[in-house]
Amino acid sequence: MLSIDDLKFNGHGLIPAIVVDAGTGKVLTLAYMNRESLAITMEEGRTCFWSRSRGELWRKGETSGNIQYVVDITADCDRDALVVRVNKTGPACHLGSDSCFNDKLYIGQQPEPFSVKGLYQLLEGRKQELPEGSYTTYLFQKGLDKILKKVGEECTEVIIAGKAEDKAETVYEIADLMYHVLVLMVELGISVDDVMAELASRHVIDHKVKQEKMTS
Numbered sequence: 001m002l003s004i005d006d007l008k009f010n011g012h013g014l015i016p017a018i019v020v021d022a023g024t025g026k027v028l029t030l031a032y033m034n035r036e037s038l039a040i041t042m043e044e045g046r047t048c049f050w051s052r053s054r055g056e057l058w059r060k061g062e063t064s065g066n067i068q069y070v071v072d073i074t075a076d077c078d079r080d081a082l083v084v085r086v087n088k089t090g091p092a093c094h095l096g097s098d099s100c101f102n103d104k105l106y107i108g109q110q111p112e113p114f115s116v117k118g119l120y121q122l123l124e125g126r127k128q129e130l131p132e133g134s135y136t137t138y139l140f141q142k143g144l145d146k147i148l149k150k151v152g153e154e155c156t157e158v159i160i161a162g163k164a165e166d167k168a169e170t171v172y173e174i175a176d177l178m179y180h181v182l183v184l185m186v187e188l189g190i191s192v193d194d195v196m197a198e199l200a201s202r203h204v205i206d207h208k209v210k211q212e213k214m215t216s
Contacts, residue, residue, distance in 0.1 A: 004038055008080040014050060015082060019092065021099075022071040022085040023196060024117065028092035029100040031060075033082070038073075045070050047084060066090030116182070116192055123186045139183050147187055150180045 009015050014032040021028055031049040033041065037057055040048040044059075047068040051058040061067035068086035075082055093100040112118060126136040139147050154177040161170040185191070 002075055002079070004035055004042075006079055007038075007075060007082075008078065009035065010080070014052070015080060017047075017049065017073075017082045017084050019047065019068060019084045019086055021092075022087055026099055027101050028068075028086070028088070028098070038082075041070060041084075042073070047086060061089065064090065064094075066092065068092070116178075119179075120182050120186065120192050123182055127186055136183060139180075140187065144184075144187055147180065147184050151177070151184055154180050 007015055013034045015034075015038070017031050017033050019028045019031060020026065031047075032052060033048070034050045037048040037050045040057070040059070047060040047070060049058045049060065050056075067089045068084075069088070071085040071087060073082055073084050091098055093102075123136060126134055127140050130137045130140065139150065154173065157173040158170065158177050161173045185195070
């Protein structure tokens, strides 16, 4: 483990801190810390920066309420830059967006890596645009009852494949189920973050129960 004394601050006594969402890996913002703000961050477990424009300490969320709780802090190989992984309670950008990095400068030819959130956003687009010939469009046009019926059918298919201990078929059917559940989520306005937050709350409860059992 490093200490603050191992870090290399620049001529102004600052070190850049790249703040990343611990859940999604998304870059939220680039800020700066001095020794004092870094020490406060480590002591309080929430981000504190040095505001270069105001020339003072700045605890993220002290006015907006959008706090960033620190998961961990990692220095680069030269020890002159930091990556701060956080769990946040609101937008990271002062403009109200999730991240400060929104304006694309260049788009290459490489495809976006697949993600559940990416698929969810694609489904949201399908619901808004309803392109002809799309199975997703068909589901949204048929409505909630049809979507729920498909979720039920896919649940049954997962059970049959799992009971048969057919791994490949079970994976295939789980993928079908996940797709239809995501369609249901879009239909009901339930975000991926909503579900992840619920799972995270259960993880905390489960951890506490395990701790209590160990100490009892």
